[in-house]
Amino acid sequence: xxxxxxxxxxxxxxxxxxxxxxxxxxxxxxxxxxxxxxxxxxxxxxxxxxxxxxxxxxxxxxxxxxxxxxxxxxxxxxxxxxxxxxxxxxxxxxxxxxxxxxxxxxxxxxxxxxxxxxxxxxxxxxxxxxxxxxxxxxxxxxxxxxxxxxxxxxxxxxxxxxxxxxxxxxxxxxxxxxxxxxxxxxxxxxxxxxxxxxxxxxxxxxxxxxxxxxxxxxxxxxxxxxxxxxxxxxxxxxxxxxxxxxxxxxxxxxxxxxxxxxxxxxxxxxxxxxxxxxxxxxxxxxxxxxxxxxxxxxxxxxxxxxxxxxxxxxxxxxxxxxxxxxxxxxxxxxxxxxxxxxxxxxxxxxxxxxxxxxxxxxxxxxxxxxxxxxxxxxxxxxxxxxxxxxxxxxxxxxxxxxxxxxxxxxxxxxxxxxxxxxxxxxxxxxxxxxxxxxxxxxxxxxxxxxxxxxxxxxxxxxxxxxxxxxxxxxxxxxxxxxxxxxxxxxxxxxxxxxxxxxxxxxxxxxxxxxxxxxxxxxxxxxxxxxxxxxxxxxxxxxxxxxxxxxxxxxxxxxxxxxxxxxxxxxxxxxxxxxxxxxxxxxxxxxxxxxxxxxxxxxxxxxxxxxxxxxxxxxxxxxxxxxxxxxxxxxxxxxxxxxxxxxxxxxxxxxxxxxxxxxxxxxxxxxxxxxxxxxxxxxxxxxxxxxxxxxxxxxxxxxxxxxxxxxxxxxxxxxxxxxxxxxxxxxxxxxxxxxxxxxxxxxxxxxxxxxxxxxxxxxxxxxxxxxxxxxxxxxxxxxxxxxxxxxxxxxxxxxxxxxxxxxxxxxxxxxxxxxxxxxxxxxxxxxxxxxxxxxx
Numbered sequence: 107x108x109x110x111x112x113x114x115x116x117x118x119x120x121x122x123x124x125x126x127x128x129x130x131x132x133x134x135x136x137x138x139x140x141x142x143x144x145x146x147x148x149x150x151x152x153x154x155x156x157x158x159x160x161x162x163x164x165x166x167x168x169x170x171x172x173x174x175x176x177x178x179x180x181x182x183x184x185x186x187x188x189x190x191x192x193x194x195x196x197x198x199x200x201x202x203x204x205x206x207x208x209x210x211x212x213x214x215x216x217x218x219x220x221x222x223x224x225x226x227x228x229x230x231x232x233x234x235x236x237x238x239x240x241x242x243x244x245x246x247x248x249x250x251x252x253x254x255x256x257x258x259x260x261x262x263x264x265x266x267x268x269x270x271x272x273x274x275x276x277x278x279x280x281x282x283x284x285x286x287x288x289x290x291x292x293x294x295x296x297x298x299x300x301x302x303x304x305x306x307x308x309x310x311x312x313x314x315x316x317x318x319x320x321x322x323x324x325x326x327x328x329x330x331x332x333x334x335x336x337x338x339x340x341x342x343x344x345x346x347x348x349x350x351x352x353x354x355x356x357x358x359x360x361x362x363x364x365x366x367x368x369x370x371x372x373x374x375x376x377x378x379x380x381x382x383x384x385x386x387x388x389x390x391x392x393x394x395x396x397x398x399x400x401x402x403x404x405x406x407x408x409x410x411x412x413x414x415x416x417x418x419x420x421x422x423x424x425x426x427x428x429x430x431x432x433x434x435x436x437x438x439x440x441x442x443x444x445x446x447x448x449x450x451x452x453x454x455x456x457x458x459x460x461x462x463x464x465x466x467x468x469x470x471x472x473x474x475x476x477x478x479x480x481x482x483x484x485x486x487x488x489x490x491x492x493x494x495x496x497x498x499x500x501x502x503x504x505x506x507x508x509x510x511x512x513x514x515x516x517x518x519x520x521x522x523x524x525x526x527x528x529x530x531x532x533x534x535x536x537x538x539x540x541x542x543x544x545x546x547x548x549x550x551x552x553x554x555x556x557x558x559x560x561x562x563x564x565x566x567x568x569x570x571x572x573x574x575x576x577x578x579x580x581x582x583x584x585x586x587x588x589x590x591x592x593x594x595x596x597x598x599x600x601x602x603x604x605x606x607x608x609x610x611x612x613x614x615x616x617x618x619x620x621x622x623x624x625x626x627x628x629x630x631x632x633x634x635x636x637x638x639x640x641x642x643x644x645x646x647x648x649x650x651x652x653x654x655x656x657x658x659x660x661x662x663x664x665x666x667x668x669x670x671x672x673x674x675x676x677x678x679x680x681x682x683x684x685x686x687x688x689x690x691x692x693x694x695x696x697x698x699x700x701x702x703x704x705x706x707x708x709x710x711x712x713x714x715x716x717x718x719x720x721x722x723x724x725x726x727x728x729x730x731x732x733x734x735x736x737x738x739x740x741x742x743x744x745x746x747x748x749x750x751x752x753x754x755x756x757x758x759x760x761x762x763x764x765x766x767x768x769x770x771x772x773x774x775x776x777x778x779x780x781x782x783x784x785x786x787x788x789x790x791x792x793x794x795x796x797x798x799x800x801x802x803x804x805x806x807x808x809x810x811x812x813x814x815x816x817x818x819x820x821x822x823x824x825x826x827x828x829x830x831x832x833x834x835x836x837x838x839x840x841x842x843x844x845x846x847x848x849x850x851x852x853x854x855x856x857x858x859x860x861x862x863x864x865x866x867x868x869x870x871x872x873x874x875x876x877x878x879x880x881x882x883x884x885x886x887x888x889x890x891x892x893x894x895x896x897x898x899x900x901x902x903x904x905x906x907x908x909x910x911x912x913x914x915x916x917x918x919x920x921x922x923x924x925x926x927x928x929x930x931x932x933x934x935x936x937x938x939x940x941x942x943x944x945x
Contacts, residue, residue: 165654212244215274260742293939303327405479415470582616630656653668665726820851839876888909891905903942
């Protein structure tokens with residue numbers, strides 16, 4: 107690779123940019139070092155650009171989190187460390203997501219949706235993963251043990267990487283060039299003695315003549331936390347009760363049918379933290395060959411076994427009432443029932459509801475395998491000052507087997523009620539024979555596959571008065587496929603869970619791209635990128651990016667980027683089978699007995715690509731008169747049009763209720779008088795997003811009182827977040843998550859050569875409850891961590907999260923437990939520790 111000699115001015119320039127990009131949430135800075143002495147430095151590729159350069163300078167803001175920072179904070183999964191960043195919003199699925207998560211963990215930059223954040227592994231695409239036909243990467247497939255650093259590009263990057271990079275890019279860099287052996291043991295528990303986590307990992311590497319080979323293995327396990335085991339959890343209330351109800355009525359001790367006045371507490375079965383077990387193997391290699399060729403490869407395999415648990419199945423069936431024309435497969439209404447007001451509806455039926463506690467809780471299980479291998483060959487061309495070329499191939503595959511124990515067959519349940527009316531309506535426990543007859547294990551399977559071939563060339567084109575004009579060009583072919591096969595009972599609509607159809611599809615895309623970096627003057631540099639993609643589904647897309655950096659002084663750099671972007675519709679959006687979901691909604695007519703209402707979601711093969719515009723502008727200030735201090739300030743804005751989205755069902759309900767002639771009634775299939783039996787939401791390209799805000803970072807490294815000090819503060823101030831014309835700025839809701847105006851992370855570290863202590867806090871500002879308009883309290887989490895280097899071989903670490911055991915803020919329409927677990931800490935105080943041994 108091309109090497110250059112750093113001058114003193116280049117060192118100062120690089121330090122300025124490192125101050126801008128090497129932000130680490132614990133105050134532990136990435137191990138990037140520059141010496142004032144003349145030395146050879148390799149060019150590197152920075153997330154957000156394919157042009158190799160001698161420093162970290164780009165016009166786009168990049169946050170870097172080191173492996174040391176990850177360990178110091180006690181993070182045991184990638185999603186935890188990412189969701190703690192102030193640049194995240196919404197409600198990305200993770201360890202605290204129990205209902206509907208399928209055990210996956212995702213990242214959601216700016217709250218624009220996980221499908222609009224591109225996840226890379228070592229600069230190359232990662233296969234989408236989960237339960238099948240997924241549109242995002244499951245971060246559980248990437249073990250923390252293999253991470254060297256995480257780079258977060260907070261800028262649109264479709265012109266560089268293609269689809270999905272609308273909100274930004276998360277590039278996970280794995281450990282490589284390792285020599286020796288390292289063993290890590292880590293664990294944690296809550297102050298309530300539950301929710302334990304444990305991890306053991308090993309890393310082995312060795313050098314060869316011109317190469318390095320690094321291998322690793324990791325095993326981790328996470329235990330559950332039951333919602334009712336937290337004192338602040340309000341008991342749940344569901345109209346589906348273990349004794350059953352007929353048209354909302356139950357039998358009292360006198361045998362009379364009266365209005366139901368009790369509910370079922372589902373928090374005794376549901377999780378705040380879902381259990382998870384992972385096995386991972388990974389490897390990296392780099393080997394110099396003859397003729398200046400370099401062979402690189404990395405491989406990853408992860409098996410995830412995960413569980414979620416919900417209350418026993420709530421079953422609702424419409425039963426035919428016997429009359430003069432029907433005397434079989436029907437129920438007979440007794441005098442006591444009719445005296446209580448139970449009567450057949452216009453269709454001759456009554457509704458029977460029951461929580462099937464006799465079968466036990468619904469246990470969702472996933473067994474997923476994710477494979478990824480990537481290999482590349484790189485070399486030099488003796489052209490001009492030298493050019494670098496590379497050819498790469500990446501293959502990824504994910505497959506999943508999922509099951510739901512104690513599922514209920516609605517068809518068999520109805521038949522059982524007809525055959526055993528007294529047993530079902532008595533309110534007594536069901537016999538084992540009845541339970542065995544109606545219950546079953548729901549089995550489904552799915553998967554995803556990725557193939558990418560790419561080739562690139564980069565180097566210097568020619569010199570201008572201010573320096574060399576650098577470039578990168580390349581081409582890429584990508585093929586993706588996915589499938590999901592629900593259980594046959596679910597497909598047939600015989601389950602008490604929502605009906606769902608199978609999904610299967612594929613697409614391919616051919617792309618060409620180019621970048622140019624032009625030093626207009628010694629102070630002003632322009633960066634330009636252009637990309638063309640041709641999809642087999644919707645057609646063609648062209649995107650561009652223009653960035654400027656201006657070094658106003660040796661202390662101050664100004665930067666700005668304008669870019670366009672796009673997101674291609676995913677396989678599940680194009681070819682997904684119809685599916686149902688019980689969403690938390692408010693029925694304005696008051697007909698529904700439960701806040702969870704069935705919504706049918708449909709896909710569309712004719713979807714077009716989303717389009718976006720993004721803008722960032724900011725400054726980096728590293729004053730020479732305050733050694734070790736750096737400040738960054740960036741304004742950002744993202745606008746998405748033709749967004750692929752399901753329209754806001756709650757907004758549709760409210761609009762239809764306000765005006766029965768409103769188009770929302772037809773759009774959402776709302777019947778007369780608020781009949782929600784066919785409530786439907788279809789994917790469309792009519793969605794939009796418009797969000798903007800300001801990011802601020804302060805980093806200060808200094809020595810005082812015989813200690814080394816590091817202070818770091820990250821602030822994100824949300825100016826605006828609108829989706830489909832609805833303003834969610836500073837709002838929180840169980841369906842959409844949180845869009846706090848203010849998020850802040852602060853930490854301070856003090857230490858010496860053999861030890862350090864870190865205090866950190868995380869602030870989420872006050873918000874407004876979207877459903878009620880009430881204030882939702884701000885919250886401040888305090889954390890403490892310490893590291894002790896016993897010898898060069900042994901390192902000990904320990905810490906406490908949420909020292910003051912803060913309770914999550916209450917949200918009326920929360921996704922679980924009366925709050926939003928993806929936003930607030932529902933586990934409480936946690937203690938963690940670890941030991942690292944190196945040989």
